[in-house]
Every structure is written in C-alpha cells, then in structure tokens.
C-alpha cells in the first residue's frame with residue numbers, strides 16, 4: 001500500500017540513500033493547502049501498551065487522522081495488545097497476532113510498555129522482552145532519536161539558557177544488536193558458589209557497517225558532523241565498532257567523523273551539547289544518552305523516535321516509558337507521541353506534508369502557551385494530556401505558520 005514512498009529504509013540499498021530524510025525532522029516545512037490528490041490509504045498498527053501508553057496513543061491517533069485527512073490520506077487502524085496489557089490478556093508480552101499484524105502494516109505506532117505489576121516477572125514474561133521481540137521481529141535496526149531545543153521551551157530545560165538554546169542533535173542508536181541481544185546471557189553460579197547474572201556485548205561487521213551508513217547519510221543531510229560514541233578503550237566490541245565506523249567514513253568524505261568515549265560523551269552532553277550534530281552509538285549507550293539528551297530539551301515527554309529497517313514497516317514510539325507514577329491521571333505529555341506520529345508520516349510513509357502539519361501544530365500549540373506539567377513554567381497555561389491533544393488538533397485544523 002505504501003509502495004510508492006517506502007520512506008523507511010525498505011527501498012534503500014546500501015549505501016543507503018536516505019533522500020526522504022533530506023528535510024530535517026526538527027525543521028518544520030511550509031504549510032500546504034488541503035490536498036486535491038486522490039485518497040491514499042495506509043494501515044497503521046497501534047500498540048498502546050501500558051501506563052500512560054493508552055493515554056498518549058489515543059491523543060496521537062486523532063492528530064494523525066486529522067493531519068492525514070487534510071492531505072488526502074485515510075488510515076485504517078488495528079489496535080493490538082502489547083507489553084503488560086498483552087501479558088494480562090494472553091500470557092505473553094508479544095502475542096503472535098500482534099507481531100504478524102504489525103509486520104503486515106504500513107507503519108506501527110507504540111505508546112509505552114511496562115509497570116510495577118510485571119517488574120518481578122521472569123525475563124521471558126516481562127513487558128520489556130515483548131518490546132525487544134517486536135524490534136527484532138520488525139528488523140528495525142536503526143533508531144533515530146532527535147533532540148531539539150524548541151525556542152518555546154528553552155526555559156523548561158534544566159540547563160542554563162545559553163547552554164540549551166539552539167541544541168539540535170540526532171542520536172542514531174543501533175537497536176537490534178549489542179548487549180540487549182548478545183549471547184551467552186543468563187544466570188549461573190561462579191566458582192565461589194555465588195549467583196551471577198551475565199550478558200554479552202557483541203557486534204558483527206555487518207551490524208556496525210549498516211548502522212554507520214545510516215548515520216553518515218543522516219549526518220550528510222544535517223550539518224555534516226558525525227560523532228561515534230563507544231568505549232573502545234576497554235571493550236572489544238567497541239574496538240571493532242570504531243574500526244568499522246572509521247572504514248565506512250571513506251565512503252562519506254563530505255562528513256566529518258569524530259570519536260568519543262561514552263563517559264566523556266555523557267559529560268559533554270551537559271557541558272556543551274551544541275557541539276553535537278549526529279551521534280551514532282550502540283544499543284545500550286544510545287538508550288542512556290538519548291534519555292540524557294531529552295532533558296536538555298525540557299522533558300523526556302518531548303522526544304519522539306523512529307525505528308527503521310531495510311524493509312517492512314517502521315516502528316514509531318516516544319522514547320519515554322509507561323510513567324507509572326503519573327499513569328491514569330491525565331498528566332502525561334503527549335507531544336513525544338504526537339511527534340512520533342509526525343516521524344511515522346515522514347520516515348515511514350514519505351508523507352512529508354502531513355508530517356509538517358503536525359510539527360507546525362505542535363509549535364503553534366506551544367506558542368499559544370499550552371503546557372503539560374513536565375514542561376510548565378510560570379505564565380503558561382497548564383493542561384492535561386487530553387486538553388493538550390485537543391489544542392494540537394485545533395492547530396492542525398487551522399494552522400498558523402510558525403517561524404523558528
């Protein structure tokens with residue numbers, strides 16, 4: 001159905017041609033008039049999950065629907081159980097039917113999974129295991145996590161204004177390899193009879209080369225700077241990572257490559273984050289550094305993500321979790337999920353105009369002063385998740401172009 005514009009990597013052959021990524025996600029485009037083109041139809045699998053997941057997905061679904069309809073796009077949604085919700089319903093965190101439905105869709109939008117109730121479950125019965133199985137099942141190895149400080153939210157950053165202002169970086173996280181998936185892993189006993197738990201950080205040349213190419217392509221379309229973050233002073237997997245990223249750099253003479261150890265990168269992100277353009281890193285370092293980068297922007301509730309593979313549907317999700325501390329209270333910030341819906345349109349379906357409508361609507365809503373609690377500062381209008389969604393819908397409906 002999405003055959004003409006396979007926005008994710010499915011239509012790309014190495015070296016990747018990320019043309020649809022030419023326009024930076026963080027830089028909204030012009031608003032276009034309602035489409036006169038014939039209706040396009042896409043099927044979207046919705047995975048609300050747990051905690052605040054269903055709250056943010058219901059808001060994002062409405063925004064996606066409206067933005068799409070203004071561009072001549074019709075969606076069919078299949079809502080499927082996932083994570084703790086699926087465990088309660090079916091006994092497993094990723095039912096086969098959920099995975100097969102997602103695999104057949106044009107794109108997948110996920111809320112969040114996990115919660116106290118399932119925290120003590122055995123590994124194979126954890127909501128988080130379902131998420132890893134989903135990423136593996138969709139083969140989405142490239143996870144893009146943009147962190148942009150919007151001028152409207154500079155005061156929400158925990159960093160000083162002059163440090164946070166103007167930050168616009170992209171973390172490219174390898175998503176289907178490394179210590180999350182490496183074998184051997186498990187529990188055992190050491191020679192002293194003590195219990196041990198162990199995992200393996202492992203990367204192959206193929207896995208490093210393909211994520212490096214994605215990152216170089218993205219850096220090329222941004223400011224031409226790629227920082228590869230590793231722990232090559234200690235870890236063999238990182239030593240190979242650095243060697244391969246350096247080798248792939250010869251295909252991208254126009255991109256300036258640097259390397260940084262992850263401990264230094266964690267420090268540099270709060271010291272002088274503007275030095276970063278595109279960061280490429282492994283699965284676990286990317287998980288941690290993207291949460292850290294999110295706070296520069298004001299809140300983890302602002303950060304969307306796109307997970308892409310060489311073929312098949314992309315997976316789009318906010319980087320935050322199920323936030324059990326605020327779940328069911330209408331306090332969640334839905335903007336990360338709404339912006340993930342924009343990434344779905346842009347990177348998953350190649351529908352840049354509809355994506356721009358959403359991005360502009362988010363900026364317009366912030367310009368009009370609406371804030372959930374996590375990004376609230378005095379003088380703004382404090383709203384809950386639902387009301388924030390309604391305000392974004394109003395802005396999608398009657399857009400006010402925003403210059404940033």
Ligand SMILES: NC(=O)c1ccc[n+]([C@@H]2O[C@H](COP(=O)([O-])OP(=O)(O)OC[C@H]3O[C@@H](n4cnc5c(N)ncnc54)[C@H](O)[C@@H]3O)[C@@H](O)[C@H]2O)c1
Pocket residue numbers: 052111112113114115116128131300301302317318319320321322323324325326331332333334336374
């Ligand atoms: N992709 C995912 O589904 C995902 C990601 C991270 C964590 N988790 C799971 O979520 C559960 C909770 O994990 P956690 O507490 O470490 O991380 P979390 O991201 O859920 O929450 C961390 C903090 O950020 C706040 N927060 C998160 N999203 C927010 C939003 N949209 N608006 C306002 N505030 C928000 C929470 O209230 C909390 O104080 C765990 O079970 C964890 O495994 C799932």
Ligand SMILES: CC(C)[C@H](C(=O)O)[C@@H](O)C(=O)O
Pocket residue numbers: 114128131132287319321
């Ligand atoms: C819930 C967990 C498996 C997941 C991860 O570690 O990838 C989350 O932290 C994320 O960032 O999406």
Ligand SMILES: [Mg+2]
Pocket residue numbers: 287288291319
């Ligand atoms: Mg995480």
